[in-house]
Amino acid sequence: MSVSGAVSEIVAERWVERTLAAYPAEILPFLSGEHDRFRNPVGQVIQESLTTLARELLGAMDNRATAPAIDALVRMRAVQDFSPSAALRFIFDLRPVIAEVCGEVTPQLESRIDELALMAFDRYLACREQIASLREKELRVRALSPAR
């Protein structure tokens, strides 16, 4: 494994830990310890998305990999019981994690983190807008039903 690969693994591991810490303590052992993606979809989405994002952040920063990873994670957090700031906080957790692992956050990484944050904002808003439009669609169907 390359040096950057090893570093990205450590970054991902600590990043996952920090992100999971936002969930209630009672569920943490399950979220971090159950590796079946169907038994533990929330834990697996966090694990897979953050691993991809850490790899891309320290690597090629390929949009074809980062966009689906951001979408999967933000889509999930957009419907969980988080305020918008708490839902997207995981992006900003990257700074202390990288500083801890690499010693410093270089200007290039700073700018990449900003880029991820902006992508996450876009996805979050898109998800919330989609929820509103799905709700509206269901309401329309309901309004057409004969009883209501």
Next chain:
Amino acid sequence: MPETLVQIEQKAPRGDWRDPHVEFRKGSICYSAAAKNLGALSLPNPRAWQPMDADWKLPPDWKRIVLDGMKERLKKYRSFRLFMDICVRCGACADKCHFYLGSADPKNMPVVRAELMRSIYRRYFTLTGRLFGSLAGGRELTEDVIKEWFYYFYQCTECRRCSVFCPYGIDTAEITMMGRELLNLIGCNTNWVLEPAANCFRTGNHLGIQPHGFKDSIDFAAEEASEITGLDIEVPINRKGAEVLFVMPSADYFGTPHYYTLLGYLMLFREIGLDYTVSAYASEGGNFGLFSSHEMMKRLNAKIYDEARRLRVKWILGGECGHMWRVLHQYMDTMNGPADFLEVPVSPITGTVFENARSTRAVHICEFTADLIHHGTLKLDPRRNDHWIATYHDSCNPARAMGLLEEPRTILKSVCRNFHEMPENTIREQTFCCGSGAGLGTDENLEMRLRGGFPRANAVKYVKEKHGVNLLTCICAIDKATLPTLLEYWVPGVEVAGVHELLGNALVMTGEKERVADLRGELFAPEAHSVGSASEASHA
């Protein structure tokens, strides 16, 4: 910069589960039942209120009502008393709830949800609890506890996945049912449950469709089925002396994609020459009484049997509905049974005796159709479904409440050439709920539904990516109403259909005109075009 902007909570608050405080947030709760619906059903405490209000306007003696109600039910239902006593907190159920998996809220662990009620049971109905209170695991019954019950018992879809894993066989859904019954005693109920129940009580179906509207809808479907097939298809309504009373969920004749399933039923019945009738009175298979109280469930269920008696049919055939089958299979017999004025169902086509329905005299359409296919009585051309790559969602109630696992698969594999199962631990008895059952399927609760439906959607996404699945089939009206929204959010590009819709596509009817499109009007895949030819069609 204002200080509040930099004071962002990094961690969720850590609390004791015994603290009953919950926050009601729009988007993840169901609204209260309208007073008119409580009035229509003669339920107590009709009033204007909402869960977000500080004052729920409970009756002054609400605490006595709830405790008396609990006492009465502990005596009346042995299962309830047993479930209050025997849990050993082994945790086998803890990570099995789709709401827990999707929301990561510890109070959605089935064991904790049940504990919300057990703690009250201990405090008021056990000696140690009365003497030692919280030291013996008891909690005081306060208004906050009532609010917490409302929040969590209307956040359980009674799907019973957790029960599959309980070594003691505790049916956690029954604890939810008891919780809702007690809440009903003081007027804490949701409109999405009570309005359909009130409608059903008044007109015979959830949507409140009156007899002339019912006839119009059925006639419209019969006309469309006739146009599609070129055959004369008529649907008898309220016909006395028919052999079979067919009861379906009302969504089948008024919802989409349910409607295509209805077309499938009608074509099947025409092809085999079934002597049947539908009823404008028993025009609802579903029973939202199940989601409020045993009494309500009994009242609504009785209509089907009253109508079967009035129409002098021999037995009942039921459509693709979910909780209808939980009620029929597990409660009907002791509520309104035995239905000994009916006959043990026998297929008039194959002669099969449905021994499993000896008591309720009600057969599921999938059992009936799978039997027809097993005996090779239908001419089917599965190529007509080649434009679909299907998977099957075991709807919770038919799967877990009546063990209907193979029959829908038998049908699907006979009518569709592209079928892929979702992963083993997400189907059959372990199927994940749609997240919208038990009266939670309303738009105002969409965020909660999306959380609860996430584990199911996650498995659908897997087969979509692996096999290109573009159709999720199921046999429940609530699934068909709510899964399209769920999939649009989590797995865009996958549609939802009933099993009998695909059967209707594949069914080669005697004397039918050449068919070029499926029941949705979508053209068949190119090689399936010449499907009217009997020689090319396969006998199942």
